[in-house]
C-alpha cells in the first residue's frame with residue numbers, strides 16, 4: 001500500500017478525476033476527506049470507499065467561499081487528527097471570451113480554481129511542516145501552457161495555478177513536495193459540458209493516442225505524485241494528455 005495511514009484531502013472528489021483519485025487513494029490505505037458541493041454524489045463516493053473496506057468522510061461546501069476551506073481542514077483534523085496530502089482538484093469551466101466575460105465571472109473562476117487552493121495550502125502547510133513531511137498535488141490543465149479562442153478566465157486561472165504550484169514548491173520545501181498535473185481532454189462531466197459528440201470526437205482526433213483520457217488516467221498519476229515513488233519530483237507541472245500538447 002502506497003499511502004498507508006496517510007490522511008488525504010481531495011477537493012472536487014464528488015465527480016470525474018477527483019472521485020477516481022479519492023477511491024484509488026483509499027484503496028492504497030489513505031483516510032480520505034471527500035470535498036464537493038453535491039451531497040448525493042459525495043455520499044455515493046464515501047459509501048463506495050467504505051464498501052471496499054476503506055475509510056472516508058465527506059465535507060460539503062462551495063470552494064468560492066474561502067471560509068469553507070477553514071471548515072474542511074477543521075473537520076479533517078477533528079476526524080483524523082492530521083493532514084498528510086492535499087489534492088487541489090476542484091475546478092470550474094468558463095467559456096466566455098475576453099470581450100464577454102464579466103468581472104463577477106472572472107472573480108468566481110479565480111476563487112474556485114486558484115484562491116481556494118492557496119487558502120487550503122496556507123491552512124494545511126503548517127500541519128505538514130510540523131510533521132516534517134507532506135505532499136500537495138494540484139490539478140492544473142494543458143490550459144496552463146497554451147490558450148485557445150474563448151475560455152479566457154479559465155485559461156488565465158490555470159496559468160496562474162501553474163505559477164502558484166511552483167511558488168508553493170519553493171516556499172514549502174524541503175518538508176513539503178508540491179507538483180501539478182496538467183490533464184488534457186479527460187472524459188468527465190466538465191468535458192461533456194463543452195459540447196456534444198462532435199466536440200469529443202475533435203478531441204480524440206487531435207490527440208496522438210486517438211482517445212480521450214479517463215479519470216483513472218489522472219488518479220494513477222496523482223497517486224504517483226502523492227507517494228514516495230516520486231520523492232525527488234518537486235515543482236513540476238506534468239502533462240497527462242496522451243500527447244495532445246506535445
Ligand SMILES: NC(=O)c1ccc[n+]([C@@H]2O[C@H](COP(=O)([O-])OP(=O)(O)OC[C@H]3O[C@@H](n4cnc5c(N)ncnc54)[C@H](OP(=O)(O)O)[C@@H]3O)[C@@H](O)[C@H]2O)c1
Pocket residue numbers: 011012013014015016017018035036037038039041061062063064089090091092093112139140141142143182183184185186187188189190191
Ligand atoms: N476534464 C478535462 O478534460 C480537464 C482537463 C484539464 C483540467 N481539468 C481540471 O480537472 C479538475 C477536475 O475536473 P473534472 O474534469 O473531473 O470535472 P467534473 O467531473 O465536473 O468535477 C468537478 C469537481 O469540482 C467540484 N467543484 C466545481 N465547482 C466547485 C465549487 N465552486 N466548489 C466546490 N467544488 C466544486 C465538483 O463538485 P460538485 O459536483 O459536488 O459540485 C466536482 O467534484 C478541474 O480542476 C478541471 O479544471 C479537467
